[in-house]
Amino acid sequence: MEEKNTANEMPDLEVLFELADLFKVFGDSTRIRIMFTISDNEMSVLNIAESLNMEQSTISHQLRVLRQNKLVRVRRDGKQIYYSLDDDHVKKIIEMGLDHVLE
Amino acid sequence: MEEKNTANEMPDLEVLFELADLFKVFGDSTRIRIMFTISDNEMSVLNIAESLNMEQSTISHQLRVLRQNKLVRVRRDGKQIYYSLDDDHVKKIIEMGLDHVLE
DNA sequence: TGAACATATGAAAATATGTTCATATGTTAC
DNA sequence: GTAACATATGAACATATTTTCATATGTTCA
Numbered sequence: 001m002e003e004k005n006t007a008n009e010m011p012d013l014e015v016l017f018e019l020a021d022l023f024k025v026f027g028d029s030t031r032i033r034i035m036f037t038i039s040d041n042e043m044s045v046l047n048i049a050e051s052l053n054m055e056q057s058t059i060s061h062q063l064r065v066l067r068q069n070k071l072v073r074v075r076r077d078g079k080q081i082y083y084s085l086d087d088d089h090v091k092k093i094i095e096m097g098l099d100h101v102l103e
Numbered sequence: 104m105e106e107k108n109t110a111n112e113m114p115d116l117e118v119l120f121e122l123a124d125l126f127k128v129f130g131d132s133t134r135i136r137i138m139f140t141i142s143d144n145e146m147s148v149l150n151i152a153e154s155l156n157m158e159q160s161t162i163s164h165q166l167r168v169l170r171q172n173k174l175v176r177v178r179r180d181g182k183q184i185y186y187s188l189d190d191d192h193v194k195k196i197i198e199m200g201l202d203h204v205l206e
Numbered sequence: 207t208g209a210a211c212a213t214a215t216g217a218a219a220a221t222a223t224g225t226t227c228a229t230a231t232g233t234t235a236c
Numbered sequence: 237g238t239a240a241c242a243t244a245t246g247a248a249c250a251t252a253t254t255t256t257c258a259t260a261t262g263t264t265c266a
Contacts, residue, residue, distance in 0.1 A: 044212080044213090045212070045213055045214090046211095046212065046213085056212080056213075056214095057213090057214080057215085059213095060213060060214055060215080061214085061215080063213095063214090064214075064215085078212090079210095079211060079212045079213080080212065080213085081212075081213060081214095
């Protein structure tokens with residue numbers, strides 16, 4: 001009990017692949033920007049695209065990646081589809097990264 | 104004071120790029136495995152390569168990426184060069200990711 | 207039903223990334 | 237100095253990823 005057991009035990013290979021895949025999702029500036037954009041309020045696809053000054057298609061493709069990795073929540077309202085960050089977990093991961101970048 | 108201000112404010116574009124670049128480093132299974140391998144004790148390049156059953160060159164290339172991103176510490180002792188994780192920050196980022204993957 | 211709008215998706219092109227091979231560089235011991 | 241060993245690096249290749257364009261799908265409203 002003299003040492004905190006943090007990331008010490010090597011998880012199964014499969015878990016490590018999943019872990020890398022998860023971080024891969026955070027490793028793209030477009031997706032990071034999308035995540036920040038919808039971290040306060042949910043937003044429609046077009047609004048995100050306008051907000052970031054990028055093509056609707058680009059945003060849609062990247063939202064799919066975020067969806068597949070369960071990082072966003074989706075809600076349809078009429079023609080619009082609203083996206084928001086899935087949970088605080090996601091924010092925490094980003095914060096940890098920010099801490100490292102800003103230090 | 105009714106809402107916790109977490110990742111709400113959108114940082115500068117440049118910071119977002121750095122952030123994505125940081126996560127990109129975590130987004131490769133070889134690098135993740137290296138980080139786990141050296142999270143307990145420092146290890147020489149060859150030892151890491153043997154431990155992961157990969158080429159010395161592959162490991163060396165990836166260690167360079169980790170070095171450039173200040174995620175590892177380096178110590179030379181004779182012919183060997185020993186690598187270890189830079190700080191607890193790195194472990195925390197990995198842990199956050201693991202939490203998400205394992206949940 | 208059809209027009210208008212919002213979103214998703216497939217394919218192609220451009221770019222980035224990871225691994226391997228061959229070899230260079232750096233260190234030690236003789 | 238030179239042989240032996242450890243690590244780093246450049247170039248080439250294979251693979252993955254991101255964006256764009258064109259178009260399909262889904263929804264509303266008249």
